[in-house]
Amino acid sequence: MLIIKIVPGENIERALKRYRNKVRNTQQLKRIRDNQEFTKKSEERREGLKKAIHRKEYLKKNEE
Numbered sequence: 001m002l003i004i005k006i007v008p009g010e011n012i013e014r015a016l017k018r019y020r021n022k023v024r025n026t027q028q029l030k031r032i033r034d035n036q037e038f039t040k041k042s043e044e045r046r047e048g049l050k051k052a053i054h055r056k057e058y059l060k061k062n063e064e
Contacts, residue, residue, distance in 0.1 A: 002019065002022050002023060002026070002028070004018055004019045004022065
């Protein structure tokens with residue numbers, strides 16, 4: 001659970017911005033989405049390989 005302490009006199013918009021940044025930095029939403037459905041280890045590995053190949057091709061294309 002994330003806790004954001006609001007300083008007296010602080011703007012609520014600023015507190016919300018700090019909360020969003022904290023959620024983004026802890027990758028809490030990513031973990032929640034990953035836990036919604038089970039993926040096999042082989043599928044995770046295959047997806048990682050696809051991303052690596054795509055990244056490699058993208059970088060190679062941009063070097064030229």
